[in-house]
Amino acid sequence: MARFIYIFSLGLGILVSAPLFVQAASNESAVQVEKDNSVGAKLYVAHKCYECHRAEEHHIGPSWQAISLRYANEEDGSSLVERLSTKVIKGGYGAWGILPMNSNPGVSPEDARALVEWVLEAN
Numbered sequence: 001m002a003r004f005i006y007i008f009s010l011g012l013g014i015l016v017s018a019p020l021f022v023q024a025a026s027n028e029s030a031v032q033v034e035k036d037n038s039v040g041a042k043l044y045v046a047h048k049c050y051e052c053h054r055a056e057e058h059h060i061g062p063s064w065q066a067i068s069l070r071y072a073n074e075e076d077g078s079s080l081v082e083r084l085s086t087k088v089i090k091g092g093y094g095a096w097g098i099l100p101m102n103s104n105p106g107v108s109p110e111d112a113r114a115l116v117e118w119v120l121e122a123n
């Protein structure tokens with residue numbers, strides 16, 4: 001009986017808290033889109049890049065601002081966009097620290113390019 005109550009309350013806890021998590025995630029998205037109504041911002045929300053990236057603070061991955069500053073002086077812009085957008089789709093590691101970026105196979109090459117161009121404008 002105690003076990004049943006335990007499992008029941010655990011289930012109830014998850015049911016009650018799940019909408020809170022969903023709400024927290026969509027608030028975050030709302031904030032981002034409010035600031036910036038561009039295609040890039042919409043893709044950022046649609047592809048859930050916010051799970052690891054923020055505009056100005058380091059989260060799990062580097063901030064958009066840090067990425068944009070780092071590559072600001074890169075000579076050949078088009079190959080930079082190609083390289084970074086391939087990394088967005090396939091994932092990769094070693095440029096910013098020990099954490100790898102997972103692959104994002106649901107992101108099309110066009111969306112990845114649009115996202116990277118948007119990120120590189122972020123400062």
Ligand code: HEC
Nearest residue numbers: 047049051052060061092093094095096097099100101115
């Ligand atoms: C699960 C976490 C996670 C998600 C989701 C994620 N990233 Fe990343 N991203 C990272 C980490 C960690 C790094 C740093 C990787 C490294 O050190 O090379 C990174 C690095 C990057 C870089 C810089 C790469 C470089 O070589 O300098 C770009 C651009 C980027 N992410 C874009 C995106 C975009 C766009 C999305 C959404 C489609 C996305 N990321 C989703 C974790 C994530």
